Amino acid sequence: MNYHWNWGIFLQQVSSSDETFLQWMLIGLGWTVAVSLTAWVIALVMGSIMGTLRTVPDRRLVLIGTAWVETFRNVPILVQLFVWFFVLPEFLPQDLAMWVKQDMPFKEFLTASIALGLFTSARVAEQVRAGIQSLSRGQRNAGLALGFTLPQTFRYVILPMAFRIIIPPLTSEFMNTFKNSSVAFAIGVWDLTFVSRQMVEETGGQVIETLAAATLLYFICAMAANRLMRFIESRTRVPGLIIAH
Amino acid sequence: MHQFDFSVIPQSLPFIWQGFLFSLTLTLTAMIGGIGLGTLLALARLSGGKFLSRAAAIYVDTLRSIPLLMVILWCFLLIPIIFGVRMGAEKSAMITFTLFEAAFYCEIIRAGIQSIPKGQINAGYALGMDYRTVMGNVILPQAFRNMLPILLTQTIVLFQDTSLVYAIGASDLLHAAEVTGKTFNRPVEMYAFAAIVYFIICFSLSTIVKRLQKRIAIIR
Amino acid sequence: QEIDGTLKKVKDTGSITLGIRESSGPLSYLDANQKVIGYHIDICYKIVDAVKAKLKLPGLKVAEQAVTSQNRIPLVVNGTVDLECGSTTNSADRQKQVAFAPTTFVTNVRMAVKKASGITDLDQLGGKPVATTTGTTSVALMRAHEKGKSIDFKEVYGKDHADSFLLLESDRAVAFVMDDNLLASLIANSQNAAQYAIVGPALSTEPIAIMLRKDDPQFKALVDDTVKGLMKSGEINKLYAKWFTSPIPPKNVSLNFAMSDALKNAIANPNDNPVEAYKK
Amino acid sequence: MIEIKDVSKWYGKFQVLTDCTTQISKGEVVVVCGPSGSGKSTLIKTVNGLEPIQKGKILVRGTSVHDPKTNLPQLRAHVGMVFQHFELFPHMSIIDNLCIAQMKVLARGREESADKGLKLLDRVGLKAHANKYPGELSGGQQQRVAIARALSMDPICMLFDEPTSALDPEMINEVLDVMVELAQEGMTMMVVTHEMGFARKVAHRVVFMDQGKIVEDAAKDDFFGKPHSERAQQFLSKILQH
Amino acid sequence: MIEIKDVSKWYGKFQVLTDCTTQISKGEVVVVCGPSGSGKSTLIKTVNGLEPIQKGKILVRGTSVHDPKTNLPQLRAHVGMVFQHFELFPHMSIIDNLCIAQMKVLARGREESADKGLKLLDRVGLKAHANKYPGELSGGQQQRVAIARALSMDPICMLFDEPTSALDPEMINEVLDVMVELAQEGMTMMVVTHEMGFARKVAHRVVFMDQGKIVEDAAKDDFFGKPHSERAQQFLSKILQH
Numbered sequence A: 001m002n003y004h005w006n007w008g009i010f011l012q013q014v015s016s017s018d019e020t021f022l023q024w025m026l027i028g029l030g031w032t033v034a035v036s037l038t039a040w041v042i043a044l045v046m047g048s049i050m051g052t053l054r055t056v057p058d059r060r061l062v063l064i065g066t067a068w069v070e071t072f073r074n075v076p077i078l079v080q081l082f083v084w085f086f087v088l089p090e091f092l093p094q095d096l097a098m099w100v101k102q103d104m105p106f107k108e109f110l111t112a113s114i115a116l117g118l119f120t121s122a123r124v125a126e127q128v129r130a131g132i133q134s135l136s137r138g139q140r141n142a143g144l145a146l147g148f149t150l151p152q153t154f155r156y157v158i159l160p161m162a163f164r165i166i167i168p169p170l171t172s173e174f175m176n177t178f179k180n181s182s183v184a185f186a187i188g189v190w191d192l193t194f195v196s197r198q199m200v201e202e203t204g205g206q207v208i209e210t211l212a213a214a215t216l217l218y219f220i221c222a223m224a225a226n227r228l229m230r231f232i233e234s235r236t237r238v239p240g241l242i243i244a245h
Numbered sequence B: 001m002h003q004f005d006f007s008v009i010p011q012s013l014p015f016i017w018q019g020f021l022f023s024l025t026l027t028l029t030a031m032i033g034g035i036g037l038g039t040l041l042a043l044a045r046l047s048g049g050k051f052l053s054r055a056a057a058i059y060v061d062t063l064r065s066i067p068l069l070m071v072i073l074w075c076f077l078l079i080p081i082i083f084g085v086r087m088g089a090e091k092s093a094m095i096t097f098t099l100f101e102a103a104f105y106c107e108i109i110r111a112g113i114q115s116i117p118k119g120q121i122n123a124g125y126a127l128g129m130d131y132r133t134v135m136g137n138v139i140l141p142q143a144f145r146n147m148l149p150i151l152l153t154q155t156i157v158l159f160q161d162t163s164l165v166y167a168i169g170a171s172d173l174l175h176a177a178e179v180t181g182k183t184f185n186r187p188v189e190m191y192a193f194a195a196i197v198y199f200i201i202c203f204s205l206s207t208i209v210k211r212l213q214k215r216i217a218i219i220r
Numbered sequence C: 001q002e003i004d005g006t007l008k009k010v011k012d013t014g015s016i017t018l019g020i021r022e023s024s025g026p027l028s029y030l031d032a033n034q035k036v037i038g039y040h041i042d043i044c045y046k047i048v049d050a051v052k053a054k055l056k057l058p059g060l061k062v063a064e065q066a067v068t069s070q071n072r073i074p075l076v077v078n079g080t081v082d083l084e085c086g087s088t089t090n091s092a093d094r095q096k097q098v099a100f101a102p103t104t105f106v107t108n109v110r111m112a113v114k115k116a117s118g119i120t121d122l123d124q125l126g127g128k129p130v131a132t133t134t135g136t137t138s139v140a141l142m143r144a145h146e147k148g149k150s151i152d153f154k155e156v157y158g159k160d161h162a163d164s165f166l167l168l169e170s171d172r173a174v175a176f177v178m179d180d181n182l183l184a185s186l187i188a189n190s191q192n193a194a195q196y197a198i199v200g201p202a203l204s205t206e207p208i209a210i211m212l213r214k215d216d217p218q219f220k221a222l223v224d225d226t227v228k229g230l231m232k233s234g235e236i237n238k239l240y241a242k243w244f245t246s247p248i249p250p251k252n253v254s255l256n257f258a259m260s261d262a263l264k265n266a267i268a269n270p271n272d273n274p275v276e277a278y279k280k
Numbered sequence D, E: 001m002i003e004i005k006d007v008s009k010w011y012g013k014f015q016v017l018t019d020c021t022t023q024i025s026k027g028e029v030v031v032v033c034g035p036s037g038s039g040k041s042t043l044i045k046t047v048n049g050l051e052p053i054q055k056g057k058i059l060v061r062g063t064s065v066h067d068p069k070t071n072l073p074q075l076r077a078h079v080g081m082v083f084q085h086f087e088l089f090p091h092m093s094i095i096d097n098l099c100i101a102q103m104k105v106l107a108r109g110r111e112e113s114a115d116k117g118l119k120l121l122d123r124v125g126l127k128a129h130a131n132k133y134p135g136e137l138s139g140g141q142q143q144r145v146a147i148a149r150a151l152s153m154d155p156i157c158m159l160f161d162e163p164t165s166a167l168d169p170e171m172i173n174e175v176l177d178v179m180v181e182l183a184q185e186g187m188t189m190m191v192v193t194h195e196m197g198f199a200r201k202v203a204h205r206v207v208f209m210d211q212g213k214i215v216e217d218a219a220k221d222d223f224f225g226k227p228h229s230e231r232a233q234q235f236l237s238k239i240l241q242h
């Protein structure tokens, strides 16, 4: 193949600015991490609430949880992102819409984080629900029998164990969040994907080097997420209890 | 407020249908191939063989740590170089998705196999069955039944992920919607329409999965 | 003479693959039936005809492969695509990877605005949101412009031109900086074409050309001869008129995009000079 | 102390309990037995409102359990319950298992709770294990902790649902011994169990259930002497044969 | 029939079995008992090679079980085994549970297998349930099916690992009855169980294990009369108290 290799490309300066391509990549990495982590926090909070709602003995709450999950998991993330970014502001009052469209600080970053966070929250909710349901009914009864209210039973008895049980599938979801964050470029977040697209353009087609670097950085992110969750798993491991995976 | 003009939707239907058919073909191919390959990988991971399980683990962990988009691009660029064959975007996508999804199916099937009590394996062996008979007649049928909902949920994710083939110029459901949106310069309407189409398809599928789950669950 | 390179491959496989873009109007884009059409597509088919004649293969199969700005170069390099008929800028960097046919179009990077905004120049845009498309030269041009003139835009980016235009249309941006032919095509297709104008001086002038594999003298010669032939015979002017100054699909409106002096010059003196040669 | 009046309960269309009536006075020990699926667990769970009922009434110290106005958590806090599978909280140490409800429900202080917890652990012979986790104890030890946990709430009565049936034979006795002691101290107890030795030793009355009905409700000696119903005779013969 | 010679086994560094030696002659019924975790299950699983051993030798009808040259599936096919948790295949009907191994291992035809299966189901009193699934049967019924399944392979001897300990008290007897019958017909049996009534009734010898060692290996009457070791005395007193 007549490909013109140039691994030194990363040290070259970008013609339109003072940075090198390597620095660019690192800026991209920074935004990727920022979007992913923000989204993950949103996903954990909303996913835990919605997943729990689906297991309480109240029809209406279950329905809310179910609707949430079905809405956010049945539409591809890219499409959801566009709905948040392009479609929803059209329904706001004129002034607010203009503010959201033009002046809202970090609007791309926030939109991407929220869209990705809610998308992921549907999956987290399913895991949380599965975790809660995998606990024997006896645990809930034991909590209630001691005089705990239902919320207290969830808080002190059910959720701490449910979360421990679902750490492995949550790890996958956390890794997925990093991977899925690559859609953020589509609304103009300067993330790794954005940078690599721009870099391919401005280097006159050093695609393979660029792709390799971006892939490696995504891989590192996902691995770091994996290690972090493993660490949490080992820290929260209950002595004497082997949680089946 | 934006002037919505949904007249592009009827014009887009033939292409959306074409795109849907491609998404469906890709999903089915990757599902069947991925489950087949994934089962082999899962058995390799659970096998006593150090090398075999290590190799399978590396394959699975690597693919699970890279965005699908990157895998699609790599395969599209590298397969012609490595194998010296020219390959259209469609074929390339099918191979890529099969290889990629196999890693995910592998983990699901592995969990399924591990969810079967060890006593079942012992019971099979105690009756004089060999490894293949025990796996084929006792463990895998149960593992698949237990994991069916998760396998199908993963397949729904896969269906959504087929939209990433836009990166190599294949035309799936979302791409068809986007292209029509561009041709007629009505992207907002087409994104909204795509959202609804995806929701209807995926929601119906997941409802079917739930029904199926009740129907075939093993009575315990 | 033995045939080799791309021509040999085409002869052996009985097929040739064109790389096409799906929304680089009017050079290469999809019509209402999602069939690819455009100025560069017409030229490419002229080249295909020449290949057929040369190889005496009237039944030569023509495959079309959609490419993106990301993958077009590697796909040409790795042999998936034989002739890229999109809207690729000929640059010195790219000439390290691929070869170009003689320049068939010259674009000016300018900006589209809503007429009502009264904006006529980039320098009026300090602190205002300006749109462009990710992964394009325009991003670099805008950044360079900012640096040169010490003004500060709020850049917003669309993932493709349609999205970027939507940013302008829905007031998320007050201007959209892009190749003028693309802007003209987007405006012509928009809901309310009269609302928009292409304004301001050119940020850059770029030669656009059909792309092919490097180090393949036989195929390059055939492509060059064909394109030069079109230019000599004046046929290229007809093609230009067909796509730039007459009504075109899908809406059957004309872009009314007169031929620039730079392009006239390129047709008078066919060449494959990179963009660097166009900088004054 | 506990009055169960005409209680019926359905799961969908399936009737689990049919017009069950009985009562337990202060200090009384009542053993509930009967074949599997006869509704013993369901009945005992209705007493502290873990299961709703569709008909009838249950009073615990005069409070109607299924009245929507009743503060259920408060009532449950004073009715100790021990489950077949112990149901200790696996993510908390033994002492935390004993403290958490005291602190969160009775609003006792950390120290007071721990004092009380350790005292009770001592009583069931497990003080040395206070800082271990449930998974590190044997089944018999876990069940003794579960009893201590219920006692930490100063219950006015105790409900046991097959407390020994998930235990290894060797460990059954260590748990029964604790229960016998409790009974002898005068605790009001309702015990679902198949351990007829325990019933013989400390029960005042035996309630025999079949298919959701209370078939026999007799003083211990009457029950073991000559059960009225054929079903109870049959059951006893099977249980006692080996 | 079965010879266990100096068998030792380790899980990593933890020694589960230490120099176990015993043998079972044709037609003999041997009961293995001992406290939880003493290695009973492990020992019985080494007999048909479900657990590898690191030292010693086990011969079944003269064939060395742990010799790499032994055709283990073939050997296992002739050693019936019944597990604590039944281990029926939940995705197959009862009759399929009885046929699958006959067909896949002994290469019997579908009909021959089904005939044999139905005959055995009849013997354990469950012919009427042939087309149900395991999940639809009670524990006692499932365990009887498991015994029938093992018998369908025409075993030369049977291994039982706590066959009644996962059962409701009422169901224990229906299973023990089947086992007593088997023993009385002269089947060679090795039975891990806590049911001393069963041991008294049909065992020829009792093996008592503690901490991976065989502590006592005595004729039934000697064992129940006056166990040598203190550990066995203690164990018996706990088991038999209630």
Ligand SMILES: Nc1ncnc2c1ncn2[C@@H]1O[C@H](COP(=O)(O)OP(=O)(O)OP(=O)(O)O)[C@@H](O)[C@H]1O
Pocket: D011, D014, D016, D034, D035, D036, D037, D038, D039, D040, D041, D042, D043
């Ligand atoms: N949540 C439920 N939904 C439907 N039916 C139920 C439910 N819980 C219990 N049942 C049924 O109610 C009946 C009584 O159950 P219960 O657990 O009270 O029996 P039990 O006497 O405690 O039996 P065991 O000795 O097996 O514990 C059984 O037939 C059981 O199948």
Ligand SMILES: Nc1ncnc2c1ncn2[C@@H]1O[C@H](COP(=O)(O)OP(=O)(O)OP(=O)(O)O)[C@@H](O)[C@H]1O
Pocket: E011, E014, E016, E034, E035, E036, E037, E038, E039, E040, E041, E042, E043
């Ligand atoms: N796979 C394993 N890995 C490590 N240790 C094990 C494993 N299986 C069993 N053990 C340990 O080996 C010892 C003996 O186990 P075994 O199951 O043979 O005991 P047992 O006498 O059958 O007890 P029980 O009456 O509880 O069934 C126990 O201490 C157990 O924890």
Ligand SMILES: [Mg+2]
Pocket: D040, D041, D042, D161, D162
């Ligand atoms: Mg019960």
Ligand SMILES: [Mg+2]
Pocket: E040, E041, E042, E161, E162
């Ligand atoms: Mg055992």
